[in-house]
Amino acid sequence: MSDSRVGLSVTHRRYVPYSHAHYAGDLVDGAYALGLFGDVATEVCIRTDGDEGLFASYSDVQFRAPIRAGDVLEVVATVTRVGTRSRTLDFEARVVCRGRPDRGGSAAEVLAEPVVVVTATGTVVVPPVA
Template identity: 70%
Template sequence: MSGALVEGFAVTQRRYVPHSHAHYGGSLVDGAYGLGLFGDVATEMMIWTDGDEGLFAGYSTVEFLAPVQAGDVIEATGTIVRIGNRSREIQFEARVVCRANPDRGPSAADVLEPAIPVTRARGTVVVPQSVV
């Protein structure tokens, strides 16, 4: 264990959303895309804090705030907000930090300042008894 198991510890990952992930008109991506990112963030966080990938137990809240589009760059952050014996409650937020801008050209994109929040959630991850 690395000793990072404290409330407020955070992990952030970024990912480009490829056009192959668009499922709907307007190059929209399904809302579950952000939840997949949150799972990856939680996995990395548990490795840092507990030396084990842990197991995602569930979400207590999920909010879809804005659409995700093919060509976006998404930043997902998870922050530990509660530590139990084997459970870690995490607050998540995904934001679009870059977005394609086809009006300027087929490969044009813009950095978004401020970033656009697209998904928020709160979830619980548990680690095996052998880890604690």
């Protein structure tokens, strides 16, 4: 029997502030995306189980492209497996807008094609059903 929670997706968008740049070229560390994965996973748990749940582990994390201050990130979590108390989620973070300092201090653009910056697979756990 198929579980109706499999395939559920939740999407968040977040502007990456310049205060998070730690490296030359306004680069932001990859852990920033992992924090966003935790946020979107929390909403998944609330929607599927009525509880915030807890992040248990990552089985895979791939840093594919840089995140820069001034980016707008779209972060998606999709339920791929439902166990008794665990849920496996696939994550993807992609840049949908990017600052264009070459055009001016506050210039930015919507990207024609989003840039996938981080992908991951993780497991969350929720309390047992009472």
